[in-house]
Amino acid sequence: MDEQNNTTPKSGGQNGGNRKNKMPRFNLTWLYIAIAIALGYLFFTGGDSSQSGSSKTVTYTVFRQYVEQGYASRIVANKDEGTVRLYVKPEHIRDVFQQGVEQTGRQPFVQAEYGSSERLDEFISQQQELGNFKGELSYKRSDDTLMQLFWNLFPLLLIIFVWILIMRRMGSGGGIGGMGGIFNVGRSRAQLVEKGTENESKVTFKDVAGQASAKQEVQEIVEFLKNPKKFTDLGGKIPKGALLVGPPGTGKTLLAKAVAGEADVPFFSMSGSDFVEMFVGVGASRVRDLFRQAKEKAPCIIFIDEIDAVGRARSRNAVMGGNDERESTLNQLLTEMDGFGTNSGVIIMAATNRADILDKALLRAGRFDRQIHVDLPDLSERKAVFKVHLKPIKVDSSLDVDLLARQTPGFSGADIANVCNEAALIAARHGKQAVTKEDFLAAVDRIVGGLEKKTKVMTEEEKRTIALHEAGHATISWNLQYANPLIKVTIVPRGRALGAAWYLPEERQITTREQMLDEMCATLGGRAAEELFTGHISSGAMNDLERVTKQAYGMIAYMGMSEALPNLCYYSNDEYSWQRPYSEATAELIDKEVKKMIAEQYERAKRLLLEKKEGHNALARLLVEREVIFADDVEKIFGKRPWASRTEELLNSQPEEEIEGGEALPESSESTPTSGSTASFENPEASNHLFE
Numbered sequence: 001m002d003e004q005n006n007t008t009p010k011s012g013g014q015n016g017g018n019r020k021n022k023m024p025r026f027n028l029t030w031l032y033i034a035i036a037i038a039l040g041y042l043f044f045t046g047g048d049s050s051q052s053g054s055s056k057t058v059t060y061t062v063f064r065q066y067v068e069q070g071y072a073s074r075i076v077a078n079k080d081e082g083t084v085r086l087y088v089k090p091e092h093i094r095d096v097f098q099q100g101v102e103q104t105g106r107q108p109f110v111q112a113e114y115g116s117s118e119r120l121d122e123f124i125s126q127q128q129e130l131g132n133f134k135g136e137l138s139y140k141r142s143d144d145t146l147m148q149l150f151w152n153l154f155p156l157l158l159i160i161f162v163w164i165l166i167m168r169r170m171g172s173g174g175g176i177g178g179m180g181g182i183f184n185v186g187r188s189r190a191q192l193v194e195k196g197t198e199n200e201s202k203v204t205f206k207d208v209a210g211q212a213s214a215k216q217e218v219q220e221i222v223e224f225l226k227n228p229k230k231f232t233d234l235g236g237k238i239p240k241g242a243l244l245v246g247p248p249g250t251g252k253t254l255l256a257k258a259v260a261g262e263a264d265v266p267f268f269s270m271s272g273s274d275f276v277e278m279f280v281g282v283g284a285s286r287v288r289d290l291f292r293q294a295k296e297k298a299p300c301i302i303f304i305d306e307i308d309a310v311g312r313a314r315s316r317n318a319v320m321g322g323n324d325e326r327e328s329t330l331n332q333l334l335t336e337m338d339g340f341g342t343n344s345g346v347i348i349m350a351a352t353n354r355a356d357i358l359d360k361a362l363l364r365a366g367r368f369d370r371q372i373h374v375d376l377p378d379l380s381e382r383k384a385v386f387k388v389h390l391k392p393i394k395v396d397s398s399l400d401v402d403l404l405a406r407q408t409p410g411f412s413g414a415d416i417a418n419v420c421n422e423a424a425l426i427a428a429r430h431g432k433q434a435v436t437k438e439d440f441l442a443a444v445d446r447i448v449g450g451l452e453k454k455t456k457v458m459t460e461e462e463k464r465t466i467a468l469h470e471a472g473h474a475t476i477s478w479n480l481q482y483a484n485p486l487i488k489v490t491i492v493p494r495g496r497a498l499g500a501a502w503y504l505p506e507e508r509q510i511t512t513r514e515q516m517l518d519e520m521c522a523t524l525g526g527r528a529a530e531e532l533f534t535g536h537i538s539s540g541a542m543n544d545l546e547r548v549t550k551q552a553y554g555m556i557a558y559m560g561m562s563e564a565l566p567n568l569c570y571y572s573n574d575e576y577s578w579q580r581p582y583s584e585a586t587a588e589l590i591d592k593e594v595k596k597m598i599a600e601q602y603e604r605a606k607r608l609l610l611e612k613k614e615g616h617n618a619l620a621r622l623l624v625e626r627e628v629i630f631a632d633d634v635e636k637i638f639g640k641r642p643w644a645s646r647t648e649e650l651l652n653s654q655p656e657e658e659i660e661g662g663e664a665l666p667e668s669s670e671s672t673p674t675s676g677s678t679a680s681f682e683n684p685e686a687s688n689h690l691f692e
Contacts, residue, residue, distance in 0.1 A: 054097055054099070054103070054104035054105055054108040055108065055109055055110070055111060056096070056097065056108075056109075056110045056111070057110070057111050057112070058110050058111070058112050059112060060112045060113060060114055060115075062110075062112070063084065063086060063110065063112035063114075064123065066086055066088075066096065066110065067086065067123075067124070067127050067132060067133055068127060068132050069092075069132070070089075070092075070132045070133070071086070071088050071089060071092040071095065071096060072086045072087065072088070072089070072133050072135060073087045073088065073089045073135055074087050074135040074136060074138070075087070075124065075133070075135065075136075075137045075138070076137075076138050076139075076140060077114065077117070077120060077137065077138070077139050077140075078139075078140055079117065079139055079140075082113055082114065082115075083111055083112065083113055083114070084111070084112055084113075084114050084120065085109045085110070085111050086109060086110050086111075086112075087107055087108070087109045088108050088109065088110065090106070093108055096108070096110065117139075120137070121137065124137045187285075187286065187289050188268075188270070188286045188287075188289040188290035188293060189270060189274045189286065190268040190269060190270040190274075190290050190293070190302070191268070191269045191270070192266060192267070192268055192293075192297075193260045193266070193267040193268075193269055194266045194267065195264060200261075201257050201258075201260040201261035201267070202261060203254065203257040203258050203260070203261045204258055204261045204262055205219065205258045205261075205262055207254070207258060207388065208251060208254055208255060208258050209381065209384035209385040209387065209388040209413070210251075210377045210380075210381030210382070210384045210385055210413070211250075211251060211255070211374055211377070211381065212381075213373075214244070214255060214372050214373070214374045215255070215258075217242070217370060217372045218242065218255055218258070218259050218349075218372065219262075221239070221242055221259065221301070221347055221349070222259060222262050222263045224238045224239070224347065225238075225263060225264075225265045225299045225300075225301070225345070225347065226263070226264060226265075228299070228345075238345075238347065239347065239369040239370055240337060240338065240346075240347065240348060240366065240367060240368075240369055241337060241347065241348040241349070241350070241367050241368035241369055241370070242347070242348075242349050242350075242368065242369070242370040242371075242372055243307075243349075243350050243351075243352070243355065243363070243368040243370065243371045243372065244256070244349065244350065244351040244352075244372050244374055245351075245352060245353070245355040245371055245372065245373050245374065246353060246373060246374030246375055246376075247353055247375075247376060247412060248353050248412065248414070249412035249413055249414030249415060250374045250375065250376060250377070250412050250413055250414075251374060251412075251413045251414075252305075252351035252352075252353075252374050253305055253351060254413070255374065256269070256303045256305070256349055256351060259301060259303075259349065260301070260303070263301060265297075265299050265300045265301060266294075266297040266300040266301070267300065267301045267303065268290065268293065268294055268300065268301070268302045268303065269303045269305070270290065270302070270303070270304055270305070271304070271305045271306055271309070272304055272305065272306045272307045272308065272309035272310040272311065272350075273306065273309040273310075274286070275287060275309075275310045275329045275333075276309065276310060276325060276326055276329060281325075281328065282325070283310065283325055283326065283328065283329030283332070284328050284329050284331070284332035286329075287329060287332040287333050287336055288332060288336070290302065291336045291346070294346045295346060298344065298345035298346050299345035299346070299347075300345065300346060300347075301346075301347050301348075301349060302346060302347070302348045302349065303348075303349045303350070303351075304348065304349070304350040304351075305350075305351050306351065306352060307350040307351065307352050307358070307362075308352045308353075308354040308355075308357055308358060310326060310329050310330055310333065311330055311333070311350075311352075311358045311359055311362050312326070312330075312357050312358065312359065313357055313358065313359045313360070314327050314330065314359055330359060330362070333362075334359075334361055334362065334367065337366075337367045338366045338367050348367075348368070350368065355371070376410060376411070376412055377411075377412070377413060377416075378507060379405055379406065379409075379507065380405075382404075382405040382408060382411065382416060383401055383402060383404075383405040385413050385416045385417075386401050386404050386405055386416055386420070387401060389416060389417045389420040390420060393420055393423075393424050393435055394433070394434050394435060395434060395435045395436075396434045396435065396436045396437070397434075398436075398437070399435070399436065399437055399440070400437065403437065404419075404437075404440055406504070407440075407441065407444055407487075407504070408444060409504060409505060409507060415447065418447060419440065419443045419444055419447060420440075420443075422443035422446055422447060423435050423439040423440040423442070423443040424439075426439045426442050426443055426446070427439045445494070445502070448502070449494035449495060449497060449500045450494040450495020450496070450497065451494065451495060452492050452493070452494055453492075453493040453494065453495075456493045456498075458493075458498070462498075463491065463624060464534075464620070464624060465530060465534055465538060465540070466491045466498050466499040466540065467491050467499075467620040467621075467623040467624045468529045468530060468533050468534060468616075468620045469499065469526040469527075469529055469530055469538075469540055469541070470489050470490075470491060470499045470500070470501050470526065470623060471489070471529060471616050471617075471619040471620040471623055472525035472526045472527075472528055472529025472530070472605070472609060472616065473489070473501045473522060473523070473525045473526050474486055474489050474501055474619060474629075474634055475525065475529075475608070475609060475612050475615060475616045475619060475638070476521055476522045476525035476605055476608055476609065477501075477503060477522040477525070478634055478638050478641060479608060479612060479638065479641075480518040480521060480522060480608075481518065482512075482514055482515040482517075482518035482519070483503075483518045483519060483521070483522040484503035484504060484505040484506075484519065484522070485503060485504050485505075485631070485641075486501065486502075486503055486631050486634055487502040487503060487504050487630070487631060488501070488502040488628065488629070488630050488631070489501045489502070489623060489628070489629050489630075489634075490627060490628040490629075491623055491624070491627050491628075492627050492628065497543075498540065499540075513555070513561045516551065516555060516561075517597075517601060519551075520548050520551055520552070520597075520598070520601045521601040521604050521605050521608075522605075523544045523547060523548050523551075524544065524548060524598070524601055524602045524605045525605045525608075525609065526540070526541050526544055527541040527544060527545070527602070528602060528605040528606045528609055529609055529616065531606070532606055532609055532610065533616075533617070533620075548598055548601075549594070549598070552594045552597050552598055553590070553594055555597070556590055556593045556594055556597070557569075557570045557571070557590050558570065558571045562590075562593045562597070563593075564589055564592075564593050565586070565589060565590065565593060570582045570586075570590075612638070615637045615638050618637050619633075619634065619637055622637075
């Protein structure tokens with residue numbers, strides 16, 4: 001009984017609260033609708049109050065009969081419309097409408113069309129003389145004053161309505177504790193991710209494959225916030241900021257989502273471009289509002305994605321000018337991160353793939369104390385990433401994940417996800433029940449080289465030239481010690497490329513001068529084969545020449561690998577500098593050294609092709625016949641390579657065997673597969689030659 005008494009008031013209170021919530025609130029929208037209906041009514045009725053009452057349309061003959069019978073109290077003719085109205089006397093309303101005054105109103109009328117005003121005047125005068133009509137005949141024209149007034153006021157009313165609607169919508173949005181109306185433009189647009197809410201992150205560290213060192217560092221950040229006493233008892237201070245740096249697609253934003261999913265603290269997520277607007281001062285205002293919200297919910301984490309949009313180095317040249325709004329936003333961000341105010345319990349995380357252009361003040365200790373490098377995954381990490389992305393895909397039981405990881409050197413996590421999705425699409429296109437190894441290899445080829453275009457028409461001479469070109473790459477790479485091992489050569493057009501050669505480079509920590517020169521010689525093998533065996537050169541080697549030129553300039557100007565300019569690096573990271581860090585004489589010497597290096601490797605490629613002339617021609621004939629050849633076919637012609645690289649050994653080893661991961665090659669030795677004359681897919685470690 002007591003339990004019932006205790007629950008009854010609560011239930012009643014809830015019902016009472018529901019009734020209060022269901023009470024209709026005043027809304028200006030209903031007022032706007034009422035005004036629109038009234039204006040529409042006045043527009044269609046013309047504002048004539050005399051229309052109150054029943055009306056009836058009759059012929060002119062019936063109209064004459066009503067007048068002759070004495071039913072008319074007054075008659076009004078409209079010359080513009082050619083109509084005449086007869087207002088019926090009250091005592092004759094039932095005779096005309098078969099209804100009483102209560103149903104028809106006080107001034108019911110009948111309306112008829114007339115032909116001539118002279119005949120109407122003559123008829124009415126005759127009836128007045130006979131005594132059938134004692135009223136008066138009046139004429140009027142259509143009154144469009146109200147309509148003109150409506151059309152004059154309608155644009156102004158429309159502008160006022162739209163303005164009120166915009167102001168109300170601006171006032172309804174925003175974040176925590178902001179002002180309404182136009183002042184909302186300075187409020188932070190950060191999305192709050194918090195456990196137990198609908199915005200809770202579903203990503204955890206288990207969903208992030210590979211990147212063990214990066215995960216360890218961000219896990220420490222979560223521990224700092226969960227148990228700060230563990231670190232402060234020893235006199236340590238919680239770091240203020242962590243910057244995730246790495247190439248695109250390596251999982252920087254995914255790591256931040258995992259932090260949001262693992263942490264028991266509020267997580268504010270925002271993009272760097274959300275700070276900058278066309279209005280001056282908006283960015284700085286949003287930075288202040290963001291940190292104000294963060295301090296209220298401390299301890300918490302602020303994540304700024306693509307921070308280079310607002311953290312770019314400030315200009316030191318007053319003549320150049322600068323984006324004052326962006327720089328003021330950066331200044332406010334620097335002040336909030338390490339100013340006079342205290343941000344205890346607030347940790348800032350940011351992500352960028354352009355750390356070299358960030359302002360130095362942003363990277364100093366006390367602001368972003370840690371720079372976490374999120375590199376391209378190595379072999380074992382690629383295997384782990386494949387396992388994550390293969391979970392939702394129906395794969396064949398014979399699929400070897402190790403082979404897929406070895407076939408995709410230099411691929412980022414996003415690239416691997418794209419490979420898995422593309423393989424599933426290819427398998428579905430062929431009506432398969434499961435995705436096989438061939439589908440994944442076709443997906444890799446599709447992503448690196450482009451879609452096969454077997455319908456592209458080529459002459460026999462063009463086909464032979466392409467075969468000689470690609471056979472030149474394959475011949476030299478097979479017979480050079482440090483050249484990348486061959487996987488496949490094809491003359492089937494892909495994308496804008498007419499032919500391609502796939503290679504699998506070793507994942508090296510460092511690259512020597514000899515290794516770079518061998519790769520350069522193999523890259524020039526296509527042009528050298530054209531000149532030797534066709535007697536002319538073509539435009540198909542443009543991609544090869546572009547890569548070789550960049551590689552040679554990198555070796556000489558940046559890595560000090562020239563005999564004339566040894567141990568010198570002229571690399572400058574100052575994007576606002578208009579001057580080169582060397583003189584004109586040095587620039588001329590660099591150009592000479594580049595030409596000399598490329599010419600030496602070109603002559604070396606021609607000598608090697610002449611030595612292996614018979615094998616090269618056999619390889620070209622096989623390419624024309626089959627269109628696609630593999631490493632086994634090259635081995636039958638030239639024999640086994642005397643120096644099997646570690647990568648080749650791994651390709652022939654058991655799947656369980658793994659190798660140590662490596663970083664991307666230095667910038668000058670990067671190989672960039674392209675489709676056409678511009679790069680369409682950057683893969684630092686996959687050296688693929690495309691005939692454009």
